[in-house]
Amino acid sequence: MKLHIPGVRIKHTLPDVAPVPSLTLPLPEKLYMPLSMHIGAPAAPCVSVGEQVYKGQKIGEARGAISAAVHAPVSGTVLAIEQWPSARGGECETVIIENDGLETLSPDLCPHPECENDADALVALVRECGIVGMGGATFPTAAKIDSARGKMDTVILNGAECEPGLASDYAAMLERSDALLHGIRLLLMACGAKSAILAIEENKGEAISLLSGKLPADGSVKLQTLPSLYPQGGEKQLIYNTTGREIRSGGLPADVGCAVFNVETAIAVAEAVESGMPLIERYCTLSGSAFAQPKVVRVRIGTPVRHISEAAGGYETAPKKIILGGPMMGMSVYRTDMGVNKGSNGILAMAESGSESERQTSCIRCGRCVENCPMGLMPNYLNLFTRKNAAEKLQEYHVFDCLECGVCAYGCPARLPLVQQMKLGKARLRAWQNAEKARKEAQK
Amino acid sequence: MNTLNAVLLLALLGGLFGLALSYAAKVYEVPVDQREERISEILPGANCGGCGFAGCGGCAAAIVSGRAPVSSCVPGGNATAVKVAEIMGVEAEIQELKVAFVRCAGGSTGQKYDYDGVKDCLAATLVGSAKGFQLCEQGCLGYGSCVEACKFNAIHIIDGVARVDSDACTGCGQCAAACPKKLIDLIPYGVAVSIPCSGCDKGAATKKLCGSGCIGCALCEKSCGHGAVRVIDNHAVIDYTKCVSCGVCAEKCPRSLITLDARFIK
Numbered sequence: 001m002k003l004h005i006p007g008v009r010i011k012h013t014l015p016d017v018a019p020v021p022s023l024t025l026p027l028p029e030k031l032y033m034p035l036s037m038h039i040g041a042p043a044a045p046c047v048s049v050g051e052q053v054y055k056g057q058k059i060g061e062a063r064g065a066i067s068a069a070v071h072a073p074v075s076g077t078v079l080a081i082e083q084w085p086s087a088r089g090g091e092c093e094t095v096i097i098e099n100d101g102l103e104t105l106s107p108d109l110c111p112h113p114e115c116e117n118d119a120d121a122l123v124a125l126v127r128e129c130g131i132v133g134m135g136g137a138t139f140p141t142a143a144k145i146d147s148a149r150g151k152m153d154t155v156i157l158n159g160a161e162c163e164p165g166l167a168s169d170y171a172a173m174l175e176r177s178d179a180l181l182h183g184i185r186l187l188l189m190a191c192g193a194k195s196a197i198l199a200i201e202e203n204k205g206e207a208i209s210l211l212s213g214k215l216p217a218d219g220s221v222k223l224q225t226l227p228s229l230y231p232q233g234g235e236k237q238l239i240y241n242t243t244g245r246e247i248r249s250g251g252l253p254a255d256v257g258c259a260v261f262n263v264e265t266a267i268a269v270a271e272a273v274e275s276g277m278p279l280i281e282r283y284c285t286l287s288g289s290a291f292a293q294p295k296v297v298r299v300r301i302g303t304p305v306r307h308i309s310e311a312a313g314g315y316e317t318a319p320k321k322i323i324l325g326g327p328m329m330g331m332s333v334y335r336t337d338m339g340v341n342k343g344s345n346g347i348l349a350m351a352e353s354g355s356e357s358e359r360q361t362s363c364i365r366c367g368r369c370v371e372n373c374p375m376g377l378m379p380n381y382l383n384l385f386t387r388k389n390a391a392e393k394l395q396e397y398h399v400f401d402c403l404e405c406g407v408c409a410y411g412c413p414a415r416l417p418l419v420q421q422m423k424l425g426k427a428r429l430r431a432w433q434n435a436e437k438a439r440k441e442a443q444k
Numbered sequence: 445m446n447t448l449n450a451v452l453l454l455a456l457l458g459g460l461f462g463l464a465l466s467y468a469a470k471v472y473e474v475p476v477d478q479r480e481e482r483i484s485e486i487l488p489g490a491n492c493g494g495c496g497f498a499g500c501g502g503c504a505a506a507i508v509s510g511r512a513p514v515s516s517c518v519p520g521g522n523a524t525a526v527k528v529a530e531i532m533g534v535e536a537e538i539q540e541l542k543v544a545f546v547r548c549a550g551g552s553t554g555q556k557y558d559y560d561g562v563k564d565c566l567a568a569t570l571v572g573s574a575k576g577f578q579l580c581e582q583g584c585l586g587y588g589s590c591v592e593a594c595k596f597n598a599i600h601i602i603d604g605v606a607r608v609d610s611d612a613c614t615g616c617g618q619c620a621a622a623c624p625k626k627l628i629d630l631i632p633y634g635v636a637v638s639i640p641c642s643g644c645d646k647g648a649a650t651k652k653l654c655g656s657g658c659i660g661c662a663l664c665e666k667s668c669g670h671g672a673v674r675v676i677d678n679h680a681v682i683d684y685t686k687c688v689s690c691g692v693c694a695e696k697c698p699r700s701l702i703t704l705d706a707r708f709i710k
Contacts, residue, residue, distance in 0.1 A: 334557035
């Protein structure tokens with residue numbers, strides 16, 4: 001049909017994961033609910049220490065339009081509200097809940113049939129239920145719908161699995177296919193779009209055959225099979241590969257009439273309407289050489305990483321490195337007592353650190369990073385400008401367009417830490433922009 | 445005859461072009477403030493950026509246009525300020541000479557995790573812990589973002605910690621701006637005592653984390669006859685507006701942390 005945006009076929013160092021049946025884990029004694037587990041302002045706590053909370057009760061109120069509410073994943077008592085290490089890096093305000101094991105549901109939860117055909121009511125419900133993009137980027141879904149209502153014709157459902165080696169989206173599509181199709185219908189209605197594209201990578205054969213048999217008869221939902229390339233699940237890449245539309249630098253999907261939702265997000269929307277249950281649970285893939293067997297588990301948000309790995313059968317060998325997220329974009333963590341968040345689609349435990357820093361050599365200008373970059377950037381130059389702290393050049397070469405997918409570093413024969421240089425470059429450019437702004441204001 | 449013609453023709457052409465050029469120079473003259481050029485000559489020419497303008501030329505232009513005070517050039521110090529003030533026809537404010545000072549003496553006993561990413565302080569705080577990999581969360585990371593920022597070769601990494609050569613330092617503050625841990629302060633030049641620690645842990649914890657850190661015992665605070673030393677956030681801080689550089693606190697410090705510069709003891 002058309003050229004695909006560059007990407008790489010990642011050699012699977014991770015074993016293939018059987019997506020189903022997913023494992024439901026025993027619940028932990030304590031859950032750590034970060035109030036900042038989405039893009040935007042952190043939620044404001046609306047419970048106090050010592051208070052009894054029910055499963056599904058709101059414990060954090062969204063602060064502003066780009067923010068998301070946080071709900072208690074279990075019933076129990078609020079032990080503390082304090083700064084705690086977060087899976088997104090650094091520390092954030094966290095509500096620590098002691099589980100009473102009773103799973104008492106909040107009396108406020110009820111089905112919302114009125115939302116089936118009312119876009120405004122649905123957006124309000126999505127906001128109330130704290131639903132965010134579950135592919136990992138965690139952008140508040142209500143804000144996404146709001147910003148693009150009426151401006152778009154196509155809703156794209158991301159079933160591409162954002163990273164190689166994970167099977168969380170795959171499991172969600174297989175186990176919750178009815179909820180997924182319900183969610184697609186709701187999102188179409190809320191966005192005012194005419195058609196939906198369900199984009200699935202070709203290596204997820206079971207999901208393709210299951211869902212293609214269930215598509216609605218009116219043809220509003222099309223299933224599109226995509227090659228298993230990385231980063232196929234990136235928003236801009238997915239839009240280009242399904243519709244051929246390109247978004248200019250700094251633009252939004254709504255500019256080209258599209259909105260992209262992860263399949264698990266659509267399921268969460270359907271669940272909110274069907275039972276009123278807010279977002280408190282997600283699929284998470286456990287993989288890596290330290291685990292005896294890779295598996296997909298259902299986890300409550302806020303479950304400590306340590307509890308998940310122990311409850312899922314523990315490690316085979318002591319891990320040297322633990323990564324939250326996928327092998328390409330995940331962040332390695334140094335503590336296992338932090339709770340997983342709404343974007344935690346994987347936990348990887350590696351028996352060896354796998355670090356290549358000792359093999360680092362100099363750039364040989366082979367251009368492989370330029371060839372592979374799905375955003376059309378020049379990581380070789382960005383690396384140089386970052387090292388030289390040339391902020392203006394970083395801006396000129398669009399460092400902010402980098403999505404840190406890691407394809408450049410993956411293919412680099414010199415093993416340069418290109419992704420971290422991009423992160424550093426962004427930080428340096430941001431600092432320079434702030435300094436420029438302050439200087440211009442001072443000169444006025 | 446031919447030779448004479450050629451010489452005359454060339455002389456004539458030369459004269460005409462000369463006249464045209466001198467006419468153009470008058471008509472199209474770009475007015476340059478002489479003061480700007482003279483100030484540019486006086487400024488150190490390191491283009492350090494300490495003034496907040498793009499290089500020394502930018503600073504000179506800002507001074508002439510009144511957007512910046514005559515004492516804008518920090519590295520140039522009072523001597524430069526006086527000369528610039530003379531050109532501008534104003535009185536220079538005499539500023540206290542300042543130097544950078546790193547509030548960490550090193551000695552962290554270990555690391556929270558192995559970090560083997562980009563060897564840059566800012567990069568190290570962007571992954572893993574936002575406070576870096578050292579056990580002491582306030583400590584210097586030792587990758588030398590400040591060294592890179594210094595245009596005067598006045599700060600170096602010695603035994604894993606940034607140290608300032610106070611005689612080479614011009615107090616421009618670029619290192620302080622580059623430090624992601626905000627560990628570098630500007631202190632007056634010529635003081636006898638300084639306390640290189642900013643650890644916020646309690647004494648017992650500090651002893652475990654760091655071989656040299658301040659344990660907050662407050663012996664310095666008690667011994668100071670001028671009320672210049674205070675223990676704030678579990679580490680001692682000197683108020684240089686009160687300090688008289690007697691050096692008594694340094695003698696009392698049980699950790700031998702307070703550094704004494706014998707040249708400046710009064």
